[in-house]
Amino acid sequence: MLDLLLVTTGVLLALAFAGGLVYLYVQDVTQERHAVLRNFPLVGHLRYLFESLGEYFRQYFFLGDRDEMPFDRATRSWVYRMAKNQGGIIGFGSTYRIHEAGALVFVNAPFPVLDEEQRPTPPLPIGEGYCRTPFSGRSLVNVSAMSFGAISRPAVQALSRGAAAAGCWLDTGEGGLSPYHLEGGCDIIFQIGTAKYGVRDASGQLSDQRLRELAAHECVRAFEIKLSQGAKPGKGGVLLSNKVTREIADIRGIPLGKDSLSPNRHRDVANIDQLLDQVEHVRATTGKPVGVKAGRCQDRDRRQRLHGRAHGGHRAPRSARRTRLPDHRWWRGRQWCGATGAGRPHGPVDRRSAAAGGRCTDRQRPQATDSPDRSRQAGDSGSGCVGTRSRCRFRQHGTRLHVFARLHPGSALSRQHLPDWGHYA
Structure with a gap:
């Protein structure tokens, strides 16, 4: 009896397996979505199985420690060790590819200064003499723009506390100012994106009341107007409804x-004149420095027109010319494709903006302005060209790289410490 039961069970399982194969075969040859399955029914499923497993095989068996993007395994391992207080000391050299374009390399000094001879990094005054509450940048390295919502609450809290401990500033990104940005007490640059998140009224326009409320926070040191929309090159951005939680809606000022x-782009900024008017308006409303962030790919003639119109033309009084200048400028490069986690078309992402390496033409030499002090205050924050003013004698200032982010304006260093104007990374 037991043998009969086992045989019956085996026959039923075989029939079920055969029936499943027949059903899958009929489904493969009749479906119209996958040519591989239609031409190779049943065995075609092996291709999709291996494709799904290929990512893990490449990561763990075939790729080297420096082959992945945007952060390779060696970099991630270093971050993990530092986060767990296990130290970042390694021996027997490095696998970092120092000969690739854009590689950041610190060269040895033949006669380094002693610890007691080091001087602190000189602060960079921003907006001094042109707004009610100027800002003094203290660090060479700062935390770039990443919006709350694109990164999580613990991430924003960690960046805020780390920036405060490092003495550098933190950019909010275009997602608005969250309570978590303020927890650490660090200096904050508030970014005004095309949707005016955090500073918009019910109709989506720029709200002077919200600007004054944000400027009332002591930690909010400056504002920046971001041109275009970084997540979608040439298009706008879409935040889907299922991601608009109550917290996100309250912070960004949008319907739940x-x-x-x-x-x-900004609907109220269609040309350079309107951009400069916007800079003046935000500065007058908040009393704090206001800058502009733009793509590094813009042509040099356009930057020269921006510089010329910022001076109000040759017929404008000198005082009127200077007040139209942005207090700081960011030239954004391509580096790690920005727009944290945002979905965007593959083709434009591979080819948008300018590469992070190479020479930055608008920092070849000091730009002539009506005020030498103003030219230093309105320094370029060349995020797309790390180390554009190379061979700067950082050793005289005992510089420490607190946060792996974008460099503070090179203008923070006085000119006697920048002897080699013609050399670039």
Whole structure:
């Protein structure tokens, strides 16, 4: 009896397996979505199985420690060790590819200064003499723009506390100012994106009341107007309704549970004159420095027109010319493709903006302005060209790289410490 039961069970399982194969075969030859399955029914499923496993095989068996992007295994391992207080000391050299374009390399000094001879990094005054509450940058390295919502609450809290401990500033990104940015007490640069998140009224326009409320926070040291919309090159951004939680809606000033659309540029900024008017308006409303962040790919003639119109033309009084200048400028490069985690078309992402390496033409030599002090205050924050003013004698200032982010404006160093104007990374 037991043998009969086992045989019956085996026959039923075989019939079920055969029936499943027949059903899968019929489904493969009749479906119209996958040519591989239609031409190679049943065995074609092995291709998709191996494709799904290929990512893990490449990561753990075939790729080297320096082959992945944007952060390779060696970099991630270093971050993990530092986060766990296990130390970042390694021996027997490094696998870092120092000969690739854009590689950041610190060269040895033949006669380094002693610890007692080091001097602190000189602060960079921003907006001094041109706004009610100027800001003094203290660090050469700062935390770049990453929006709350694109990164999580613990991430923003960690960056805020780390920036405060390092003495550097933290950029909010275009997602608005969250309570977690303020927890650490660090200096904050508030970014005004095309959707005006955090500083918009009910109709989506720039709100002077919200600007004054944000400027009332002592930690908010400056504002920056971000041109275009970084997540979607040439298009706007879409924040889907299922991601618009109550917390996100309150911080960004948008309706709860509805899609939020970011235009591909500021609706009230269609040319350089309107941009400079916007800079003046935000500065007058907040009393704090206001800068501009733009893509590094813009042509040099356009930057020269921006510089010329910022002076109000040759017929404008000198005082009117200087007040139109942005207090700081960011030239954004391509580096790690920005727009944290945002979905965007593959083709434009591979080819947008300018590469992070190479020479930055608008920092070849000091730009002539009506005020030498103003030219230093309105320094370029060349995020797309790390180390553009190379061979700077950082050793005289005992510089420490606190946060792996974008460099503070090179203008923080006085000119006697920048002897080699013609050399670039």
